[in-house]
Amino acid sequence: MKKNKTMIVAFLAPAVIMFAIIFIYPIIRTVAMSFFKIEGVTDAVSKWQFSGLANYIKLFNTQLFRISMWNIFRIWLFGGIIVMGLALLFAAILTSGIRFKSGFRAIIYMPNVVSAVALATMWLQYAFSPKFGLFKSIGDLLHWKWLSKFQWLDPSHLFLALLVAYCFGMVGYHMLIFASGIERIGTEYFEAATLDGANRIQQFRYITLPLLKGVTKTNITMWSVSSAGFFLWSQLFSMVVSNTQTITPVVYMYQNIFGAGNSMTERNSGIGAAVGVLLSVCVVVIFIVCDKIFKDDDIEF
Amino acid sequence: MAKEKKVRERVNWRKELHLAPGYIILSLWVLFTFVLLGWVVVASFSTSKEIFSGQVFKFASGFHFENYVKAWNTSNVSVFFTNSLFYASISCALLILVCAPAAYVLSRFTFLGNKIIQSGFVASMGVPATMIVLPLFGLVAGWNVLNVSIANRAVLIFLYVGINVPYTTIFLLTFFGNLSRAFEEAAAIDGCPPMKTFWKIMLPMAQPGIITVTIFNFINVWNEYFMSLIFANSDKVKPVAIGLYGMINSMRYTGDYAGMFASVVIVFLPTFILYIFMSEKIIAGITGGGVKG
Numbered sequence: 001m002k003k004n005k006t007m008i009v010a011f012l013a014p015a016v017i018m019f020a021i022i023f024i025y026p027i028i029r030t031v032a033m034s035f036f037k038i039e040g041v042t043d044a045v046s047k048w049q050f051s052g053l054a055n056y057i058k059l060f061n062t063q064l065f066r067i068s069m070w071n072i073f074r075i076w077l078f079g080g081i082i083v084m085g086l087a088l089l090f091a092a093i094l095t096s097g098i099r100f101k102s103g104f105r106a107i108i109y110m111p112n113v114v115s116a117v118a119l120a121t122m123w124l125q126y127a128f129s130p131k132f133g134l135f136k137s138i139g140d141l142l143h144w145k146w147l148s149k150f151q152w153l154d155p156s157h158l159f160l161a162l163l164v165a166y167c168f169g170m171v172g173y174h175m176l177i178f179a180s181g182i183e184r185i186g187t188e189y190f191e192a193a194t195l196d197g198a199n200r201i202q203q204f205r206y207i208t209l210p211l212l213k214g215v216t217k218t219n220i221t222m223w224s225v226s227s228a229g230f231f232l233w234s235q236l237f238s239m240v241v242s243n244t245q246t247i248t249p250v251v252y253m254y255q256n257i258f259g260a261g262n263s264m265t266e267r268n269s270g271i272g273a274a275v276g277v278l279l280s281v282c283v284v285v286i287f288i289v290c291d292k293i294f295k296d297d298d299i300e301f
Numbered sequence: 302m303a304k305e306k307k308v309r310e311r312v313n314w315r316k317e318l319h320l321a322p323g324y325i326i327l328s329l330w331v332l333f334t335f336v337l338l339g340w341v342v343v344a345s346f347s348t349s350k351e352i353f354s355g356q357v358f359k360f361a362s363g364f365h366f367e368n369y370v371k372a373w374n375t376s377n378v379s380v381f382f383t384n385s386l387f388y389a390s391i392s393c394a395l396l397i398l399v400c401a402p403a404a405y406v407l408s409r410f411t412f413l414g415n416k417i418i419q420s421g422f423v424a425s426m427g428v429p430a431t432m433i434v435l436p437l438f439g440l441v442a443g444w445n446v447l448n449v450s451i452a453n454r455a456v457l458i459f460l461y462v463g464i465n466v467p468y469t470t471i472f473l474l475t476f477f478g479n480l481s482r483a484f485e486e487a488a489a490i491d492g493c494p495p496m497k498t499f500w501k502i503m504l505p506m507a508q509p510g511i512i513t514v515t516i517f518n519f520i521n522v523w524n525e526y527f528m529s530l531i532f533a534n535s536d537k538v539k540p541v542a543i544g545l546y547g548m549i550n551s552m553r554y555t556g557d558y559a560g561m562f563a564s565v566v567i568v569f570l571p572t573f574i575l576y577i578f579m580s581e582k583i584i585a586g587i588t589g590g591g592v593k594g
Contacts, residue, residue: 007496008406015403015466016418022463023425026433033435041439090330093323097316104327106580107334113576113583115524117542118569121549122341125561132355134337173587180588200319221427228429232526239550250431250527257435258531269435276431283427 033273041257041269048270055274065275067244068252071159071234075248076227079167084219086171088212091178092204105179109172116169120236123165128152159245162237170226174219181215182208217294224286228279249275345369345562352558368563377536378564381544386571388454388540389522392461393515396469399462401511404473405499409485419474422467430464430527438531447534454538457529461522468521469514472586476510477503513586516579520572541568 034055036048059065090108094101111119127134130151139148152161185208193203231250238246253275317324344352346364372378407415437460446452480503488498504511526542533539539547545568552561576583 004410004495008410008412010496011402011406011499012418014399015470018399018463018466019422019425022437022460022466023428023433024421026436027428029436029439030432041435042442043439090327093320093327096320096323098320098323098327099317102581102584104331105584106576107331108327109580109584110334110573110576113520113572114569115542115545115572117524117526117545117549118565121545121561121565122337125549125558126341126344127337131353134340137355176584176587225427225429229431229527231430236546236549250429253431254531258438269439272431273435276429276433276435279429280432283429287427 030273030276033270034277036270038269038273039267041272043269051270055268055270056278059271059274059278064244064247065249065252068247068249069278071244071246072227072230072248074159075163075166075230076224079163079170079227080220080223082163082167083170083174083223084216086167087174087219088178090171090175091182092208094175094179095182096200105176109176111169112172116232117236119169120165120233123161123168124153124236127165128161155245158237162233162246165237166233170223174223177215177219177222178212181212185211213294217290220290221287224283228283249279341562342566345559345566347559349556349558349560352562365559368559369567372560372563372567376548376560376564377544378541378548378567380537381539381541382567384454384538384544385523385540385542388458388461389519391458392465392522393518395458395462396465396518397511397515400466400469401473401504401507402499404470405477405503407470408474408477409482419471422471425467426471434528434531441532447532450535450537453532453534457532457538457540460528460532461525464525464528465518465521469518472514472517473507473510476507480506513582516575516583517586519575523572 033048035050035052037051037054038048094105098104126132130136130153133152135150135152136148139145139150151157189207189211190203193207198206229250230248231254234246234248234251235254238251253272257269257272345368346366347356348362348365351362373382407419441447441456444452446456484502484506485495485498488502489495493501523540524542525540529540529543530546533543536544536547545564548564549561552558552564
């Protein structure tokens, strides 16, 4: 038993120490920072000035931050509906007994493994290009004038472009989660339903969907977590035209703290910390709400 | 599995007809993906002039491999590429060294704090990077080490490892949990001490899980963006994702589109090739390990 104790400590120590340095210490300090006025990120605690909720109040009074929150909400909601809808549809098709299942699955998931910078560049510089873009070619091919003429990178359409490009890459991951959930449902349910005369669509509606509660919860949680960290796509798309259509809270925070020559507000790291805390609170709230809505039932797998 | 094979023996045309809408939807999506990637690959072999006139598939002026040579040599891609390769390999190795013992102990022994550590690891996977980046930056900037490139590299690797510790540990934990305890019991009877049992017997047995999680870690580190953007201080230490961003920024002004697409291909190729060979393993890893995450 004594031996086990040293082994437990020796084996756990590296991982737990790293975890404490990278997660626990920064999280506690960020929460604390959000209540203080701090000139520079590196300032010692003694230089911090307690300001209560002033950072949060200031954030909500800053129009650019409100826009960024609204943008991330739009991405979360509309993007979520599109991605979950497509992912569920693809998962249903994949598990319906089609051929080349693993081939389809692998190709649809593929955008998740390639560098997002490369992917975003493909969309920005090629697919959305008004001169030689993919959508223009499709529009020309089908003689859909509205599609070939559509200016994706126009400031007023940039958000739509961002949403399309981002969702395209995200569908694969959520499809895999849905598909694995569907595959775990016992075939006897479908056999019984077929005997009772239920068609495929009815089976999907009354057997598959109710039994997918657990994986739906997983999917929504994962989607919310990736939305909260939404940064790269926003930064790359904002580079095209500088407007507020595609700015997100993380980009706002980055420009405020690390951006050069940005005079949006005075230098205050406390505000950056408050952005982080707000985003984390959003994730936690979504998680709790999901937990309430998709309560684990007895019929769950 | 056996059942699936039986169905596949003969093409059941009535069944296939039923599934036709499904085939059409998936095929369109796949076709779109192919065209999107394929065009970029083709464009990277052509010239900026041909790209703008929409004639990339004709190769009127032949293949232009020099786009790659140019991107590799003059735009620093070779530096970024070697950096990323270095960071990703070292981080992956360190992650296994740090996480495999921890995962083993967490899966095998009951002790005070075991559940807390596990839930802490799981919860931290949902923490946005914004929540941790400021104190970490304060800490590192306080040491004044970001101007020394070796120290900067070490900081980056430390971050890559630290961020992926929870995921790697939880992934390996479920894997160790599924291994039979009979091996350790047999080893103990033969007088092998527990620590030696881990290194000599259990770790080699966990090899499939280690390979899968290493692929994930490699892809994660290769594609990591936010932390690298903040902590990589000079062109000398930048990984590909950040380097590519800077290059695209400058190429918009030089107008070298062919060179830009060549750089894009160079950046996405490593993980893409890894995926071509390992897609089954990667997909199994997501659906097996990620579902209850």
